Amino acid sequence: MKKPAGEKIAKGPSLEAVRHSISHVVALATLERFPKAKLGIGPTIENGFYYDFGIKEIFEDDLKAIEGRARELLKQGLRFKKEVVTPAEAKKIFKDQPFKLELVDELKKQKKPLSVYKTYDKSPKDPLFIDLCSGPHVKSTSEIDPEAFKLTSIAGAYWKGDEKNPMLQRIYGLAFDSKKELDDYLIMQAEAEKRDHRKLGAELELFMISDEVGQGLPLFLPKGARLKHEIMNFALNTYLKNGYELVNTPHIGSEKLWDRSGHTGFYKESMYSPFGIEGENYLLKPMNCPLHIQLYKSKPRSYRDLPIRWTEMGTVYRYERSGTLHGLTRVRGFTQDDAHIFCTPEQIEDEVKKALKLTMYILGAFGFKDLETNLSIRDPKKKGDFIGADKDWAMAEKALKAALEEMGFNDFSYDVGGAAFYGPKIDIKVSDAIGRKWQLSTIQFDFNEPSRFDMTYVDQQGKEQRPLMVHRALLGSLERFMGVYIEHVAGAFPVWIAPVQAVVIPVSEKFNGYAEEVKAKLEAEDIRLELYSSAETLGRRIRTAEMQKVPYILIVGDAEMKSQSVSVRKRGEGDLGPKPLDAFIADLKQEIKDRK
Ligand SMILES: [Zn+2]
Ligand SMILES: [Zn+2]
Incomplete structure (x- = not known):
């Protein structure tokens, strides 16, 4: 039970009800396009919802069409009505829906109450869609911003997560209270993808x-x-x-130790199997x-x-x-x-x-x-x-x-x-x-x-x-x-912790000697650096160092060699021009010390 300091008071319908209601509408739109699709489940998840369908395959353009149709339906102000039903009634309603029938049987066995949600358009005639569901739902889709949802992807998912069961097609969607929140989330997602440590790694x-x-x-x-x-x-x-x-x-300890500490009891699930050494069991x-x-x-x-x-x-x-x-x-x-x-x-x-x-x-x-x-x-x-x-x-x-x-x-x-x-x-x-x-x-x-x-x-x-x-x-x-x-930091480590703090690049082979000199001087001051003296063009080597997000790039040529200086490029700031080598080292050491 979490008690946040200042709890947000919900104004409109709960986001849970919004997301869940959209999932029903998406199922309705999917059934319109694929009348033979069999319905799985359609719960809410973090930032949205999904719905599973027993169907051969759903493609990207189907997804677009379903999203468009669901948006149209949302704008029509569809109404949701809850009805408590008996198992027999539920079985009649879902007679063509094998997955739903399985759920009805399960709920019956657990002696859980059964309810359905019916979705109506403006007229109170036959419902457009019925789902086995305990809610919550909005009263009307007019409470939902139709622009604040988006279908994002399709993935295969086994019924009940069990690979012995049939493979269903899962449609994932995002839904928020407002279009602004959806857009912010999408921007954040794109940013998170760029920063993904597996990609940067x-x-x-x-x-x-x-x-x-x-x-x-x-x-x-x-x-x-x-x-x-x-x-x-x-x-x-x-x-x-x-x-x-x-x-x-050490990394391992005898089973006796872990028995005494209690880990082989209360922490067993998180430990790897024991292995024997001279007749005694050990564990990582x-x-x-x-x-x-x-x-x-x-x-x-x-x-x-x-x-x-x-x-x-x-x-x-x-x-x-x-x-x-x-x-x-x-x-x-x-x-x-x-x-x-x-x-x-x-x-x-x-x-x-x-x-x-x-x-x-x-x-x-x-x-x-x-x-x-x-x-x-x-x-x-x-x-x-x-x-x-x-x-x-x-x-x-x-x-x-x-x-x-x-x-x-x-x-x-x-x-x-x-x-x-x-x-x-x-x-x-x-x-x-x-x-x-x-x-x-x-x-x-x-x-x-x-x-x-x-x-x-x-x-x-x-x-x-x-x-x-x-x-x-x-x-x-x-x-x-x-x-x-x-x-x-999106891979752009501050200089104090960066694995490579500076890269030295001679403008041409002629200046490899001076570049080596610069390197030796920096290394003597415990600065972590690399020397790019390959035959590749200067522009290319600079580009590589930039791609590696190195904090400082030091370019050396004739002028720098004559004046015992380096031309400094700082990540995020660009070309800072020439600087005497000693002054550069002193400033860099200060920056590292200050952990800027
Ligand atoms: Zn529902
Ligand atoms: Zn400890």
Whole structure:
């Protein structure tokens, strides 16, 4: 249950009713064109709806014609009327519709009430169209803007998603309250396509997915690996400067470990099958926590040792269905900028605040300033679904809330019941350059593992206590973060993080020597660059560097060589003219330092 801060009050009919009503009208228009088509289902989806038809094939021009006819029908002010029917009545209505008959039987078996929606034109005679449906619908299509919908595509889809069933033709449509919203959405879609990190990943030679290696397992080419390395270094160095210590643990652990942590129980679905080593079972790690706990338990701990903050760029493996895999944003193996904080109850609020502050700093450095925070707490009516003592939950929820408020996140929303079964958490979403929201950071309490592993520390009175444990990952998964970030900046990385910060291009072979000199000088200053000294024309090499979205292109010829300078072209700004090499280096280093 989500409670957004300022809920929008609907003025006209609900978008759900609009989308669903258009889907019926599209079905009517499709039946007019293909009277023998058999009706599947026609639900609403994000941004629109679809309708499935048992029919041989639908082509692009059919789609255009159906869209045009549906628009005409919408303008006629068709009326929707609900009728509750008995299974026998429903069977009579849908006697020529085998898929609908199947649904009627199912609903009958589940003892669910049956209803149909009838669509009429102005006259109250026979309905134009009847669908098995529980609504909601608009009263009349005059409530719908006929220009605010669009049929977008046709795709094959098995009845009920089961490949043993017949293949149906699915018509997808978009629908919004107004034409403006539809247009905005289409513009955003086109922009999102241009920014697609899978497309940019290939064009900019960042990463690849190889069928021979396997799905959901991205491989990083030199530029992508460099980008990943720079992101990782920035995050890690920031953590180390802020009281974290670096730890390192293996990618696999024995089944005993995962049994004790409980993962083979509650996390089984996300883990890969065990494999044997010398008669003992091992599993790929889906999380780093149990291994960090082993490090904690390597010696007795006192309150003086706390808080402990341990970070690891930990690579974990989690099962994702092949159908859900997507570029870098949904993969089967990924590296988290993970950390675990072990502390006392007195320290917890301050620790959460520090983690929030770090989150703002880290995400801000990448240009994500617009953060949306969400506090997931236990559903007090379903305490049985969550482990841990009432007083611990109360303390943890209070600490998270206080930290959010003190850090200025006053507009956070509550997700009641959204907590993990082992503790409450804060999730943070960012808005990207085209307004899409991505969940990246998470700060989570854990009441499960400290007790499963019997973790302790000795307090000031010499008594054994259980430490509090917090998991936190600020970028989340580095792979996913990279996918989001590539789309956020559309592949045009700011100079501080760009895998190639500058390209040196000699105007002709004669100046290769000076170009090498420039390259050596920049490299000595830790600047990442490439030299394009091929036989290709100057224009072509400049074009290549521009296509690669390199922040700086440095062109060198006779004048530059004589004056020990470079002609600078800056991405997005064009030709800036000649600049003494030393001055260029000094300015560039400042720009990198400032992370502009
Ligand atoms: Zn309906
Ligand atoms: Zn963890």
